Amino acid sequence: MTADIGVADLRYRTRGLGTLLEIVVAAPSVLLDAVRILEEEVARIDAAASRFRADSEISRLHRFAGRHVVVSDTLFSALDAALTMAEATDGAVDPTVGEAMCRLGYDRDFSLVAPGVSGELPAPAPVPGWRRVVLDRSRSSVLVPPGVALDLGATAKAWTADRVAARVAATLGVGVLVALGGDVAIGGDAPEAGFAVGVTDRCTDDRSAETVALRTGGLATSGTVVRRWHLGDSEVHHIVDPTTGLPAVTPWRVVSVAAASCLGANAAATAAMVMGRSGWDWLQSRGLPARLVDTAGRVWRTPGWPGVTPDRLAG
C-alpha cells in the first residue's frame, strides 16, 4: 500500500483491495492507531476472500469443493454476511456468481481485464444459488459444492468498512468514518454536524453531485459506470444478474443507499441495480433513503433522502 497521510484534516488515504481506502477520525491523536486497524483488517480480508490470489482462503476453499473446510473467523464472518445479504435481497445479491464472472472474463485483477478480453457473451444460465453454500457454525466450517465459485465482491468491502469502523470506535473511543472504494461506514460518536460525504458516480470523482451529512450507519453506491470491459465485441460490466449469469440489464446508472450498516447499504444498492425498475419500489418498501440516477441522467430520491422526488418512475 502507498499512503498519503493528511494529519491536518484527520484523514488518511491509501490504496488497497484494488481501490481507494480512506479513514477520517474525529480526534487527531488516534489517527495513526486507526490507520493501523484499517491496514490490519484490509490485509485480513484480502488474504481471506480475494478470488484473484491463489493463496487466499477462498481459493483453497474452491480447491476442496464438496467438503467441509474449517476457515478463519474473517472468512466465515464475511461469508455469513454475504449469505445474509443474499437472503435479505431475495437472491439479487448472490455470492455464487463467481463462475459467471469468470465466463465474462473477469477472472483476474481488473487492471488486467480492463483492456478487454477475447471470447463471446455466454448463453444465459442462472448461477448455482447462495442456498447451496453450507456454513456450520459449530465448527466454523464451510462447504462449497463442486462447480460453485464464490465472489464476495458485492459485500466484502462494505463488510470490512463496518468492521474497521466498529473496531476503531470500540478500541480508540472516537467517531470515525471509513470509506473503502466508496463504501462508507460510520462508527462511534460522529461530530454533531455529521461527516460530510459526497455522492458521486465514481468514488474517485473530485466533484460530487450532492453532499450529505451522516451521523450513523453507512452509505454505499453501486453502478455500471466503472468496471466495464469488452468481452469480444460485447461491452459488459461487473454487476451480474443471478437469474441469467449475465451483466444486469438495468435502467439505473448508479444507486446510492443509506442504511444502518455499510453492508446493508451496499447490498441494497446492488440489489436495486439488479432488480431494475422494481428496485425503486423495493428500496421504498424497506424505508431505505436512496438516490438513483437513471441512464438518462435523471435523479430519483426515495423518501428519507434529502431533495426533491419525482412523483413516479417515468415509463
Next chain:
Amino acid sequence: MAPDAKRAHAISLRAAGRRRDASWNRIRRVTRAAVVAGVAGVAAVGMYVSKAFPGHQAHPASATSGVPALQPGTSGTPTTVPTPTGAPAIAPPTTVPVQTSRPPAVSSGVS
C-alpha cells in the same frame, strides 16, 4: 410287542418329536434375536463413533493452516443462512442523511 405297548411307544416318539421341534424353534428364536440385537448394537456403536470421531475419514487441509480440517458429516448443525436475530438484515439508518454545503471528507461512488 403288544398292541398297547406299540401305541404307547408311538405316542412317546411323537411327544419326543414335538419336544425336539419346540426346542429347535426356541433355539432359532433366541439365535435370531441375538443376531438382530448384535447387528443393531454394532450399527449403533458405528454411528456413535462416526459422529464422535469424524476426523478418521479422509479430509482436506484446513483453509487457515496446515492443521487438518474437521469433517462434520451429519453431526453438526449446518445452516445455509444466519439465524435471524430480530432486526432486519437491511435496516434504514437511525439518523437520516441531511443535505450539507460543507466540503465532503470522502465520496461515495462506484469503485
